[in-house]
Amino acid sequence: MNAAFRPAEPAAPRPAEGADGDAGHKAVLEAPDIRRALTRIAHEILERTKGAEDVVLLGIQTRGVTLARRLAARLEEVEGRPVPWGSLDVTMHRDDLRMRPARALGRTDLPAGGIDDRVVVLVDDVLFSGRTVRAALDALNDLGRPRAVQLAILVDRGHRELPIRADYVGKNLPTSKRETVRVLLAENDGRDAVLLGPAASPPPGPARRPAADRGAGR
Amino acid sequence: MKRHLISAADLSRDDALLVLDTAEELAQIADRSIKKLPTLRGRTVVNLFYEDSTRTRISFEAAAKRLSADVINFSAKGSSVSKGESLKDTALTLEAMGADAVVIRHGASGAPHRLAGWVRGSVINAGDGTHEHPTQALLDAFTMRRRLGDLEGRKVTIVGDVLHSRVARSNVLLLNTLGADVTLVAPPTLLPVAVDSWPCSVSYDLDAVLPKSDVVMMLRVQRERMNAAYFPTVREYSRRYGLDAERLAKLPEHAIVMHPGPMNRGVEIAAEVADSPRSTITEQVANGVSARMAVLYLLLGGSEPAIGAEVPA
Amino acid sequence: MSRTFVIKGARILGAQPADLLLRDGVIAEVGTGLDAAGAEVVDADGLVALPGLVDLHTHLREPGREDAETVETGTRAAARGGYTAVHAMANTHPVADTAGVVEQVWRLGREAGYCDVHPVGAVTQGIAGKQLAELGAMADSAARVRVFSDDGHCVSDAMIMRRALEYVKAFDGVIAQHAQEPRLTEGAQMNEGEVSARLGLPGWPAVAEEAIIARDCLLAAHVGSRLHVCHVSTAGSVEILRWAKSKGWRVTAEVTPHHLLLDDALVAGYDPVYKVNPPLRTAEDVAALREALADGTIDAVATDHAPHPAEAKETEWDCAAMGMIGLETALSVVQEAMVETGLLDWAGVADRMSFRPARIGRLTGQGRPLEAGSPANVVLYDPAPRTVVDPSQFASKSRNCPFAGLELPGRVVATFLRGRPTVLEGKLQ
């Protein structure tokens, strides 16, 4: 229904802070570490879900979607069959919407089978306060009734503000609250890395266009 | 700070694309069993309608409610306060209610501009006199984009009573912003004298324009215009400027037919054309909710509006 | 016991400084080093002395709309603007179409005492355009009416207009026409053009004014009468007037300060303070009007001072009242539009704002040269300061001033009406 208008150009990679130069930013994970972490998570998912039979991976916009796609590919390699995956935009459910100008929406795309009675694994890059995951759980609520929801995260940096914990963690990264953690992924940012930076730079302005990867799940 | 949506000219190209992209995402929600998002919880949207327009009011109401805003419908039509100072008094009342946005429909051109000077919230023009109707233009552009893709270079022909049409004014401005080529077709009496200053072409010959059109938008023509000598008879009008099956056949294969409604079947549009698969008239209604959700979200969803004009254009 | 004033060092019509002695209501002497026993001295160093201004077109609103203006508040505003005579338009409630009403207005003016009030008589009964009012009775009344106008409405019926023009010849009257073809301007809200097309406001086309002016010039020529055209607003009207004058026809015309300074682009925000009839036109029209005032094609500046209460303007555009106040800003606007641009000198300003309008209105005691023996109607004007217009300071009862917030030059320092100061040191007396 919407295929006709989809813009042809891919989302422009957002220049990540410190992506070039990385002044004051320290790479705590490099591409091979990220690859290994995802492989490990994939195996844990298979183990915990007994073969990922009913699993649907839902990546949280933006980088979570990229990670979900990579995880789906890993699972397919192992299991020899495609694992459904999709994307979830939680913008409209965020509790911090009023703190910044309204931002562009990312795409929510569920795989054809939907999520009812499936085991949904939410995938995101960084787990921090837990508020994004809270928003994702709310968003899921409007989309169907999964049998269970699990959470896979590349980096858990601590400082939770809600009673939320991840089922699968790529790396636990102790940080101070003032530090920044930035996940770069080749599909979005031109390379794979996790950067730890000093204090947060001023918040970015409103996103003018959806920066999300618009890949459709299959 | 951006604040209002009063004219289609309030939207930059980036703004307009942001609204259309957002509407596209929000359109998915219409297909879900739960059509509600929590986004505007705690925000108050007032529908201030000085003219009867059930369709537009319901569209805005549905849009606001799907975003969980509190909606207050204030119909001023027919009440003792319908003219003059009442708009200012009403504005002060809305201020007291803490309206975050006022959606205003008014018979006087410029009424939303006046309102914007009296309230702190965002003013959204839902049609003012013979001036503009920017959300109609947004839903029209949204409909065109869904059917035809990118509007850059697309040829859009708008036919009928341009002089009195707020839909035409907003569409000319928005479509020009989006890179489409607009041609107005009307009897010369129903075009503004200074139409040559508009960013569009003008023709008096519908048949010559149709084969080159990707979109034909038919405007409603009121029979009463005949009495002011804008055209001799309804029959002559529809013969020269109406869209019937024969003319429909002159359109390229992919072209679509639009109408902002309500239609005068048999005057500007033949029934068989209105009901043909090329007609987007029912889609336009559904798309209206998505486009208006996008506008409400972008004006009210964040700490400050992401689109629109600081002061009325 | 009347006061005596010596005005020291005023530039008379902008020329070399001289002194004026005002005594017993007349200019007793003009010269240098003047002095007189018991005279109050007014230091006019740097000030321009002009003859008291004469307005051909003022809406004082009394009787009937005393909430907008009264004869007293309107003439106080006039005095602050440097006027010593105003013509009070007839569209009051009741209409000034009988000797009784015009005498009432005239008397109110005398009682207030700030400037001479010359009532304009309606051309037709109730300004309805159907039947002539008792023009002769008004002419013969104590108010001695010479200017007749249905202003606010056009005398659109060609036969009525012809008869009116003819009839007033008997007492050297003049018909002041509000030129507006009614059918072409039904529901009209602003100048028809680019801006109206964009704003979706029904247009008031220039041709609706020009067609009536052309017709009336031809009629005036045919019956050999005097025609005065109110508030000329378009370049096309100027062309027609130029042609009529070249024929030697007895046609005069006025332009308002707002049409000399403002254009229709201001309507873009739909603020009804810019709503006026005839409407603000284009920048090209403004340029043509300035040129016509400079070369004399347009004879006079007339304010069309049209006060309205706040609620008449704090509305949607299309139900807002038409009109602007202008008495207290006229001279500053004319300085800005005509003097600062080099189009008129101060002698020219005196001619267009005092001498000629007095002549058109057949006033004998106004618009006289500043010389010994003339009635002591004098304005002292300081062209130097530039200030931001603040209507809250106005003497007028109304605030519908389109120049609010604009920086304009000049300030009326003193106004003398037959030797008596109505304004002194910028303050009403």
Ligand SMILES: [Zn+2]
């Ligand atoms: Zn008038």
